[in-house]
Amino acid sequence: MPAQKKADVVVIGAGIVGAMSAYHLQQQGRSVLLLDRTGPAAGASAGNAGILAYPEIIPIPSPGIMFKAPKWLLDPLGPLSIRPAYALKIAPWLWHFWRASSRKAFEQGIAAQTAMMELAATEMARIRAIPGLSSFIDNTGTLDLYDSEASFNAAAHDWLVKEKAGFEFKRVGRAEIEELQPGLAPQFRHAMYSVSGLQVNDPKEFTRAVCAKAEAAGAVLKPAEVVDIAATGEGAVVTLANGERLDAGTVVLAGGAWSRKLAARLGDKVPLETERGYNTTLPAQSFALKRQLYFNDHAFVVTPLAKGIRVGGAVELGGLDLPPNYARSKNLLAKAARFLPELDTRGGTEWMGFRPSLPDCLPVIGYSTASRSVIYAFGHGHLGLTQSAATGKLVSDLAAGRATGISLAAFRPDRFR
Structure with missing residues (x-):
């Protein structure tokens, strides 16, 4: 057996x-060895939409969600689907998802996410001030679009919750929508606009x-696959x-979707x-995109990147081993073309990545x-x-x-026992 080497701090996962x-950790004087199977930003950190989504404090599992879920899950190209081959494997996760949809758990989830998002905005502002990192973050603003007045009104409670949490936005009609983002299909006459929306x-x-x-600062990055962690006295x-x-x-x-086995x-x-x-990333010239667009009735986004336009969002629960189903990205791109009639859908690059998802939509942060x-x-999901x-x-x-800046009770690893 190879000789055992010493390390101060080992961080598993370079997402x-x-x-x-x-x-x-390096800034507080620790000596860090950063390990990753395939190198930095090789997974979800490479293909995400780039949105700093601080107002997203509403957990997906909510009272009444289980009446809607079957319709979503049975649609192979819907906003949330499960392949039949994976249905039995995910049953325990769905049970916890159902438990998280109770009124009490839902309200606790909002409180936890609100505190986390306040800290997230504060700490990312510090990161944004670091030379060499500030150029990656743009203030584009965010436009949340709805197909009809009925669907807009159905979301009113969520917007009220966000407003109470301190997030600012305003309702806009067709004229302002056209000014904020020219080229949208005429069906979009109801939206919310947040001037503070940030885009990586x-x-x-x-x-x-x-x-x-x-x-x-002194950290060492090493390509390596971790197969075991064992606690010792020290x-x-x-x-x-x-x-x-x-x-x-x-x-x-911090191994993202690969963390479960090691835990x-x-x-x-x-x-x-x-x-x-x-998602699909199109060339930058495909459309004159000015800001982040949320198509809320269809669970996908279109976002402006430095090198293109990213169209993505819908979720498939299917584990790490099933082959990709790129019909999902094609379906999203077809919808985007209907909603943005001038969008040129040629020349795109399709991507599929793994997001680590916990049933209550809260990450695990805390001691083993x-x-x-x-x-x-x-387990941060989206x-x-x-x-x-x-x-x-x-x-x-x-x-x-x-002491941590926020309570970590809602994020503890043993909360699902």
Whole structure:
């Protein structure tokens, strides 16, 4: 067996959450070894829509959701679907999803996400002020579009909740919609506009830039697959696929959709599932896109990137092993073409990535039940980029034994027991 090597902190996963965790830990004087199977920003951090979605505080599991879910799940190209081959495997996750839809759990989820989003906005503002990172974030504004007055009114309660949480927006009609984003189909006569909407214009390069900042501060980035974590009296032992063993003082598990198996090795059975997200990135000249567009009745977005236009959103629950179903991305692109009649859909690049999804839409952030030397930071679903800076700060607080800026009770790893 290869000799066991020493490490101060091992961060597992070089997506945006792992990158932010490594950066914060290095800034507080720790020595970080950042491990990833395929390198930085190789997964969901490369293909996300780039939205810093601070107002998204409403959990998907909500009172009455289970009456709507069957219709979604049975539509193979709908906003949320499960392939028949995966239905039995995901049954435990769906049970927890149902439990999270109770009125009490729903209200607790809103409170937890509101606190998390306040911290996320504060910490990302600090990141945005760092030379070399500020150029990645643009203030584009966000336009939430509805097909009809009925669907707009049906969402009124959600907007009221967001307003009470301190988010600012205004209702706009057709004339203002046309001014804010020319070229939309005439059916869109009802929308909400947020002038403060922020866009990461290149999520992949932004993640790599954060990794580079951590490396510049002394972190070491190493390509490696982790196959085991074992708690010890003074820390934890990390075992790599090549047989190498690392004796670490602290381990941060930020492996996204691949985190469940490693958490289970420590005795934590977290019901983490995999949302398979699809999108198409079109050339920048495909449409004169001015800002982020949410098509709320169809569960997809169109966002402006530095090098193109990204069309994506709908979710398939299908694990890590099933082959991609690119009919989903094609369906989204066809809808986008109807809603943006001048959109040129030629020359796009299709993508499918894995988002780590927990049934209550809250991430796992906290100590492993096996040891306070192992910190979990995974399961952010669609909000990994949005909450990455906050998560990195929370991880550094936990590693130092400091009080965290928000309560982590709602994010604890054992909450599903």
